[in-house]
Amino acid sequence: MRDIQELSREYSVNAEWGTGGDFPRFLAHVCGKTVLLLCDPNTRPLAEPIVKALRGEGCKVDELVYPEREPVADERTVGIAIERAKGSEYLLAVGAGTLNDIAKYAGHCTNTPSGIYATAPSMDGFTSGVTPLIIGGAKVTKQAQTASDVLMDAEVLSSSPKIMRGAGVGDILAKYCCLADWRISARLTGESYHPQAAALMEEAVKRCEASVPALAAGKKEGVAPLMDALLVSGYAMVMAGNSRPASGAEHHMSHYLETDFLRRGLPIPLHGIKVGLGTLVSLYLYHSLRHRFTFPDCETVYEEAEKLPSVEDTEKKLLSLGCPVRFSSIGVGKDTVRRMLFEAYLIRDRFTILTLFCKYGFMDKIADEIVERFS
Numbered sequence: 107m108r109d110i111q112e113l114s115r116e117y118s119v120n121a122e123w124g125t126g127g128d129f130p131r132f133l134a135h136v137c138g139k140t141v142l143l144l145c146d147p148n149t150r151p152l153a154e155p156i157v158k159a160l161r162g163e164g165c166k167v168d169e170l171v172y173p174e175r176e177p178v179a180d181e182r183t184v185g186i187a188i189e190r191a192k193g194s195e196y197l198l199a200v201g202a203g204t205l206n207d208i209a210k211y212a213g214h215c216t217n218t219p220s221g222i223y224a225t226a227p228s229m230d231g232f233t234s235g236v237t238p239l240i241i242g243g244a245k246v247t248k249q250a251q252t253a254s255d256v257l258m259d260a261e262v263l264s265s266s267p268k269i270m271r272g273a274g275v276g277d278i279l280a281k282y283c284c285l286a287d288w289r290i291s292a293r294l295t296g297e298s299y300h301p302q303a304a305a306l307m308e309e310a311v312k313r314c315e316a317s318v319p320a321l322a323a324g325k326k327e328g329v330a331p332l333m334d335a336l337l338v339s340g341y342a343m344v345m346a347g348n349s350r351p352a353s354g355a356e357h358h359m360s361h362y363l364e365t366d367f368l369r370r371g372l373p374i375p376l377h378g379i380k381v382g383l384g385t386l387v388s389l390y391l392y393h394s395l396r397h398r399f400t401f402p403d404c405e406t407v408y409e410e411a412e413k414l415p416s417v418e419d420t421e422k423k424l425l426s427l428g429c430p431v432r433f434s435s436i437g438v439g440k441d442t443v444r445r446m447l448f449e450a451y452l453i454r455d456r457f458t459i460l461t462l463f464c465k466y467g468f469m470d471k472i473a474d475e476i477v478e479r480f481s
């Protein structure tokens with residue numbers, strides 16, 4: 107496994123571990139600058155050591171504390187951040203997915219560098235250069251900037267809510283299916299494939315998978331392999347030139363459900379939770395192929411399926427981290443699950459296991475079984 111610090115430097119990211127606000131490389135970057143902190147009421151208490159350290163370096167610390175406990179990255183929250191960013195020289199999000207997304211986008215719009223003091227290892231967007239936003243009630247992906255600094259404190263990350271650690275693991279275990287989708291597309295449609303990006307991702311996933319018991323127990327040693335995999339996911343996408351190493355059918359299913367939650371005006375469950383559920387469906391589809399469905403070149407796809415973890419083992423891992431393994435647990439009914447099976451592959455023109463099942467008419471034969479198994 108490549109050294110993540112070194113790999114991060116190649117992508118101009120300072121991935122720095124520290125304790126109690128002690129992050130020498132980051133503090134040297136921002137010394138004497140005006141730093142805008144972006145927090146919510148859950149994360150503000152965790153920011154205290156970093157605020158102290160910044161003041162110790164002569165920084166002027168401004169604070170933007172969103173009043174809602176779970177802010178959403180939309181026109182309003184992003185608009186406030188852009189306005190406040192204008193008087194700042196650096197934006198530091200204290201949180202995970204949403205606050206990082208807001209900081210990356212506001213930084214991009216105002217030409218201000220940004221970073222994240224990670225309070226939970228819950229998603230793989232730390233090092234991605236795009237950001238998902240809710241605009242006009244719909245999810246859109248906008249160009250943003252990569253975080254210049256990712257600050258990690260094992261004590262803070264291992265004490266994050268278990269479900270957030272579980273969401274991060276869900277987003278990482280999904281990569282087995284992303285990589286399988288990518289390889290079957292390369293074989294069946296001739297799509298280009300990047301072996302180095304795939305190998306880098308796979309190795310990080312395996313190390314993270316081995317750390318699941320430690321993560322479930324809230325042990326400090328569990329968080330480094332998970333954070334490494336979350337960071338590597340961003341780098342593998344840059345290396346491949348697209349999101350293939352980190353997004354396949356399970357992400358299309360998650361996106362489909364997200365749109366449904368938005369349409370119903372309901373809060374959206376964590377990204378990694380929905381992705382984890384999608385991963386179970388993808389694994390089930392892969393493992394159902396042999397002995398039941400034949401098609402041109404099916405042997406290559408059977409071989410791909412053989413290498414994947416089992417549905418049961420993945421379910422156990424997700425459950426150990428408090429993640430739901432049934433769609434009903436996140437308020438998604440059987441009808442929506444059924445529609446998702448037939449429609450999610452249309453979200454984007456990317457060949458996945460869902461495309462294969464829908465294209466060859468296999469989904470008609472298996473949809474009832476999946477709806478029953480995972481609802």
Ligand SMILES: [Zn+2]
Binds near residue numbers: 277352381
């Ligand atoms: Zn993801």
